[in-house]
Amino acid sequence: MANVWQEATIVGIAPETPRVKRFRLALGRPMPFRAGQHVDVRLTAPDGYRAQRSYSIASPPADPTTIDLMIERLDDGEVSGFFDAVAQVGDAIELRGPIGAFAWEPAMGGPLLLVAGGSGVVPLLSMLRHRAGATPDVPALLLYSARTAADVVARDELLARAAAEPAFSLDLVLTREPSGRRLDAARIAEALARLGDPAHAFVCGSNRFAGAAADLLVDAGIPAARIRTERFGE
Structure with missing residues (x-):
């Protein structure tokens, strides 16, 4: 249908x-x-x-x-x-x-690495909300790049989840805040050190962001077969 x-x-x-x-x-x-x-x-x-x-x-x-x-x-x-x-x-x-085939189900398990650029966080929010209701013990980390704190979609919810859910971690990458920086290899390494070896990595954002983020994950040693990307136009 x-x-x-x-x-x-x-x-x-x-x-x-x-x-x-x-x-x-x-x-x-x-x-x-x-x-x-x-x-x-x-x-x-x-x-x-x-x-x-x-x-x-x-x-x-x-x-x-x-x-x-x-x-x-x-x-x-x-x-x-x-x-x-x-x-x-x-x-x-x-x-x-x-x-679309860009989807996660509880039976797939984790650990789950989610990487978002801007409004690309939306499908990842669906995954996080589903995980919280169905399998909250599955480890998950959201690495979310946005311009400023005001541009973070569902910011209050994400901060509350990070504080209340032991198996969920949030890493905000704010590119236009004072002392902000872009998503890079060091930030990926920090995320993987917290999460461990992810069974699944989902990346969503603009064409440029998704391509760059997926390359960083591969460079960090995550097999390409574990990485799924969803892209939208610039």
Whole structure:
């Protein structure tokens, strides 16, 4: 059913960062999905013009009737511009899914290394939330690169999880804060020293970020077969 469009209704909108909003969608029919997958969203203008984009699901797969999307406002973005400035609770949109093999399930186990750049953290949030509810003893570390602390999506939740969940570690890489630095080999080494040898590594971010991060993981000795990447345009 991933290729079949369905109608969903916006039932909640909340800011996550200055550029990202969370949209809770009630689905017209249940859509079982795996943590990490995405959906296509299609908007149709009154004149028939259509625009379509893909967005990762942020919520865990416990409830197949409701999903959360976290949508970043992009300059000149048709679909993201609609969600940022026009969309309201009660609006109906079209979506189809779930889509993609970038996914983690509890049976896969861990340790789990998650590497995110910017809004690429969204599918990894779904994995972390699913892990916390199903297998909280699986070791997991999120290495998350963002411009500033204000740009960290779900920052309060992630900090709370890091404080409350013994098997979860959070490493924020803030590139534009004073004394900030980019993700590099030393930061990867520090993360691996805390986590141990990961059974699975998931990397999500822009094309440039995902490629560079995956190369760093391979250089650190993680077999390429354990690394899965999800990329989006610059």
